[in-house]
Amino acid sequence: MPHEGSLLQAAVVFLFAAVLAVPLAKRLQLGAVIGYLIAGVIIGPAVLGLIGNPQSVAHISELGVVLLLFIIGLELSPKRLWVMRKSVFGVGLAQVLVTGVVIGATALFAFGQPLNTAVVLGLGLALSSTAFGLQSLAERKELNAPHGRLAFAILLFQDIAAIPLIAMVPLLAGAGHDASSGNSLTHGLQVLGVIAIVVIGGRYLLRPVFRIVARTKLQEVSTATALLVVIGTAWLMDLVGVSMALGAFLAGLLLADSEYRHEIESQIEPFKGLLLGLFFISVGMGANISLLFSTPVTVIGLTLLLIALKLPLLFIVGRLAGGLGKQSALRLGLVLAAGGEFAFVVFKIGRDQGLFEARLYDLLVLTITLSMAVTPLLLLAMARWLKGKTVAREVPEEYRDIESDNPRVVIAGMGRMGQIVARILRAQNISFVALDTSVETIEFTRSFGNAPVFYGDPLRPEILRAAKVDQAEFFVIATDDPDANIKTAELVRKLYPHMKIIARARNRQHVHRLMDVDAQAIRETFYSSLEMTRRTLVGLGLSQAQADARISRFKRHDEKVLNAQHLIYDDAVKVKQNALEARKELAELFEADRLDEEAAKN
Incomplete structure (x- = not known):
């Protein structure tokens, strides 16, 4: 078989080797680089000899x-x-x-x-x-x-x-000892000249x-x-x-x-x-x-x-x-x-x-x-x-000592959602205490001011007591772990039965679990998705009032469906049937709205 006779043949060999070896290496969690190296060894002169001259x-x-x-x-x-x-x-x-x-x-x-x-x-x-x-x-x-x-x-x-x-x-x-100095000077000037041209x-x-x-x-x-x-x-x-x-x-x-x-x-x-x-x-x-x-x-x-x-x-x-x-x-x-x-x-x-x-x-x-x-x-x-070891950084003592002066709100989790809640509460001079288990997050949040953010796992009852949850009016759960959010809501409801709980939910199933413990669930992408849809509708030719009406109609209908599905969420067949009926109902409602708008114009 000719090794170097055809450029197309060489290209096929390289691409074929990469397509085979790299996905395999990635699948074995070895990374793309080692896949390329293995591919090179296989097609090189030492093994198959498909490419004779590297x-x-x-x-x-x-x-x-x-x-x-x-x-x-x-x-x-x-x-x-x-x-x-x-x-x-x-x-x-x-x-x-x-x-x-x-x-x-x-x-x-x-x-x-x-x-x-x-x-x-x-x-x-x-x-x-x-x-x-x-x-x-x-x-x-x-x-x-x-x-x-x-x-x-x-x-x-x-x-x-x-x-x-x-x-x-x-x-x-x-x-080159004899003319090394002259050559070095000439070479140095050439380098400087090329760098000057580039700059x-x-x-x-x-x-x-x-x-x-x-x-x-x-x-x-x-x-x-x-x-x-x-x-x-x-x-x-x-x-x-x-x-x-x-x-x-x-x-x-x-x-x-x-x-x-x-x-x-x-x-x-x-x-x-x-x-x-x-x-x-x-x-x-x-x-x-x-x-x-x-x-x-x-x-x-x-x-x-x-x-x-x-x-x-x-x-x-x-x-x-x-x-x-x-x-x-x-x-x-x-x-x-x-x-x-x-x-x-x-x-x-x-x-x-x-x-x-x-x-x-x-x-x-x-x-x-x-x-x-x-x-x-x-x-x-x-x-x-x-992965099998504790990799958390050592927590400074000032992060552990939870200092709270009758907080009205306790926030669990200071990620993207928790930080926005904290910023607005702080701007309104509403007292709050925030808990997080990431030292880096606490350092980052505190770097923007002396925010009351402390190290603590909200799943530990002693941490909740130290944060004076019993004196708060609201408990906001904003961590990025849906299962941890549900467990935290369950624990807070058990320890503080009269607490008002607002919790972040990943999807509808998590909403139902949170509703079981009488927590108000906020779907993390629901409102941003509605806003994206509203802007899309306006861009497609609907008026601002029409787009707002469609979004309001969808929100009311979705909340109604969500409450209905809460009674049957453990039965996948019934949930699917309910969703199909809800989709048909929503289309009928939108059609009725459209006919009403046309009638009002006439």
């Missing part, structure tokens, strides 16, 4: 990382980057230096590598995978978590640090270009322009030997405040996803799997050693320099413990310059690839381990 797709796949960094730059702004300067240049620098020194010293003393080789090994392995780390955080919706934000800052610094490291490798290899172009030229393109109203031209900006910037940077990804990040950063930012991002996003997947497939293809079978102890040992060195160091940096808690620091360590894609570039230059033997280079590439593959498994294991 290097043939390496340059195209690197565009995935380029587009990722461009979108990251778009989502930032120079102001936000300035705010993050301590995390980027403080914590990021500390991580690279500390990790580089420890790994370099290990290579120097434990493995007997020459000093210049040990330096390149240490700094190269100190880098983590930007694509892998950010993709893993995004899959787990942790990009905005404390460890996610710090991981992004560290990865950003690593991308910046990769530039001087790549330039330093030939010097450490002893190449000036991004600031003064790109906006008029996008304005002209937007006026054409041609989607394909807009997409082509967005791709031209990213790939053109990456090409300019590559010409002077600077990281393409960093150039793309700089272009994105310059367009972060542009009015066309969201349009550009929407155009680039599909290409980014596909090419990033191709990047991970190419990583899997490039791994020399035969080494895993010929010297399994060496390969697995090096992989475990890399993670065992980086993870504790990242944990310490996260705790001491980043101010993270223990669990957040551990998550940071796991996400960044693997090797990075820039290490492939650094080590390839090192091999070409004679710093590494071909076998050592293959071992390093396989070690980095395996470390990427192991990381999702470690993240999954940690998530399951933490």
Whole structure:
């Protein structure tokens, strides 16, 4: 079977491998990245050999990382980057230096590598995978978590640090001593010139270009322009030997405040996803799997050693320099413990310059690839381990001491609904006490003023007594857990029979359960849905009065149906029959209203 004869054949192989491997990996909760890596290994020369030359797709796949960094730059702004300067240049620098020194010293003393080789090994392995780390955080919706934000800052610094490291490798290899100073000066001027072109172009030229393109109203031209900006910037940077990804990040950063930012991002996003997947497939293809079978102890040992060195160091940096808690620091360590894609570039230059033997280079590439593959498994294991443990933060004493002065209202749950209730009560100078079991929520609420929000589980009778529920007029249950709301309503009704209870309900079934304990149920999306419908009716041509009349009619009818169904809600057959009859009745009522309106006009 021909391996490289057809571009279409290669495209089919890549897409087919991704379609099979990625959903399977996701189903096994391993994440998309490990699916792409497995797909690359299977179709690569080490297994099926469907793609004989992994290097043939390496340059195209690197565009995935380029587009990722461009979108990251778009989502930032120079102001936000300035705010993050301590995390980027403080914590990021500390991580690279500390990790580089420890790994370099290990290579120097434990493995007997020459000093210049040990330096390149240490700094190269100190880098983590930007694509892998950010993709893993995004899959787990942790990009905005404390460890996610710090991981992004560290990865950003690593991308910046990769530039001087790549330039330093030939010097450490002893190449070009005679004209090193002149070449360095020329190269430095070229880099500055290209950066100046990117900055000036991004600031003064790109906006008029996008304005002209937007006026054409041609989607394909807009997409082509967005791709031209990213790939053109990456090409300019590559010409002077600077990281393409960093150039793309700089272009994105310059367009972060542009009015066309969201349009550009929407155009680039599909290409980014596909090419990033191709990047991970190419990583899997490039791994020399035969080494895993010929010297399994060496390969697995090096992989475990890399993670065992980086993870504790990242944990310490996260705790001491980043101010993270223990669990957040551990998550940071796991996400960044693997090797990075820039290490492939650094080590390839090192091999070409004679710093590494071909076998050592293959071992390093396989070690980095395996470390990427192991990381999702470690993240999954940690998530399951933490699931069975108490992960709540330590509660400060001032949150536990419930201070209440004859509250008229007690609120259980200070999420979206509870906060709105509290804000209105406070504006009316109505005394209340709020309870929540999330330290983060309490901290956030108190940060806007000295709100009477305290730590406490409303399902504990002693907490209710401490909140002086017996002196309150209303008990508002607003937590996001329907079962907990029902249990809380049942407990409050049992302990305080005369209490007026208003409780948040997820659906009609929960409404019935709350009605059983004489609580007034408020469906959490009912009124917002009515408002959306009212605005839709007005937009479709009804007058304001007609739309209001339809919504009022629906509300009255729905309340009537809900009360009727409360008597039979345990019988699914009767509820279904009642719903069908109610739907027919509502249509008849709307038709009667329409006829009355027409008669009134005539």
